[in-house]
Amino acid sequence: MSDAASQIEGIASFSLPEAMRAAIIEQARREAPRECCGIIAGRDGMPTRIYPTTNIAAGNSLYEIDPAELIELEFREMPAHGTELVAIYHSHPVSPAHPSATDIALAFWPDALYLICSLQKSDFPQLRGFRIRDGAVTEVPLVP
Amino acid sequence: MSTDDGIHVLIPTPLRGFTGGEARVDVHGGTVGEALEALAVKFPGLGERLHDEDGQLRRFVNVFVNGQNVRDIAGTATELSPGDEIGIIPAMAGGDAS
Numbered sequence: 001m002s003d004a005a006s007q008i009e010g011i012a013s014f015s016l017p018e019a020m021r022a023a024i025i026e027q028a029r030r031e032a033p034r035e036c037c038g039i040i041a042g043r044d045g046m047p048t049r050i051y052p053t054t055n056i057a058a059g060n061s062l063y064e065i066d067p068a069e070l071i072e073l074e075f076r077e078m079p080a081h082g083t084e085l086v087a088i089y090h091s092h093p094v095s096p097a098h099p100s101a102t103d104i105a106l107a108f109w110p111d112a113l114y115l116i117c118s119l120q121k122s123d124f125p126q127l128r129g130f131r132i133r134d135g136a137v138t139e140v141p142l143v144p
Numbered sequence: 145m146s147t148d149d150g151i152h153v154l155i156p157t158p159l160r161g162f163t164g165g166e167a168r169v170d171v172h173g174g175t176v177g178e179a180l181e182a183l184a185v186k187f188p189g190l191g192e193r194l195h196d197e198d199g200q201l202r203r204f205v206n207v208f209v210n211g212q213n214v215r216d217i218a219g220t221a222t223e224l225s226p227g228d229e230i231g232i233i234p235a236m237a238g239g240d241a242s
Contacts, residue, residue: 035239062239067206067213071231075154079167085157088236095240103238106204109158114238 013141014087014113014129020050021142025125027052028091028117035063035091039070040115041078042086049083055090062102063090087129089115096120097128099137107132113140149226151179156233162190176207177220179230194232204235 020040027036038052051073054066065088078084088109092100097118099107107114110133118126129140150170155163163169171186173179180201184191196202207214208231214222224230 037236039236057237057239062237064235064237067233067235068208068211070233070236071208071211074156074233075231090238092240100238100240102240106235106237108204108234109236111157
């Protein structure tokens with residue numbers, strides 16, 4: 001539907017700047033054992049800025065981005081910068097970097113790439129990207 | 145199309161397919177429920193994305209009025225005044241809970 005979606009649709013990989021990868025892993029470690037979350041904005045499917053957000057879900061095995069922050073990002077911040085949503089990220093502190101059943105059931109932003117950071121192997125954090133659309137999961141390889 | 149006495153509704157990107165790509169549409173209504181109903185009538189298919197079978201606002205759809213979550217006010221009974229701004233935002237949520 002959006003430009004970014006069609007752009008991402010047509011490519012076989014997603015270019016994630018090293019600084020953003022490092023920032024996601026750092027946030028995941030800092031907020032463990034809770035899941036961390038945030039979004040990445042960009043233009044034409046290319047990331048330009050990362051926005052860490054507040055996880056308002058209870059417990060250590062769910063995330064829900066604070067909707068008040070989302071309202072601000074979606075309707076003010078990104079339009080003001082001429083950017084749009086490119087990716088949504090969250091962490092899996094003790095499980096693999098793959099969408100859970102909950103992740104798939106609650107994927108309401110089909111045009112976004114879903115990034116998952118696993119801290120299951122604490123010395124080897126893993127970050128992977130997926131498109132989740134109508135219950136179907138397709139991995140999109142991340143490249144620097 | 146745009147009127148000063150209407151309710152301004154901000155449409156999130158995943159739902160703009162229902163509004164012909166429009167990011168902001170104007171409707172009339174004295175409450176949030178009435179405004180969302182007007183929106184659903186104006187854009188077929190959109191209503192099902194906002195409400196469940198019982199007509200309740202879906203758990204993973206948040207509606208804000210002038211920056212305040214209606215769940216923290218009076219829900220869909222929250223009263224509106226002309227010129228108010230409604231923001232609709234689907235949840236970004238998930239996690240490893242089974």
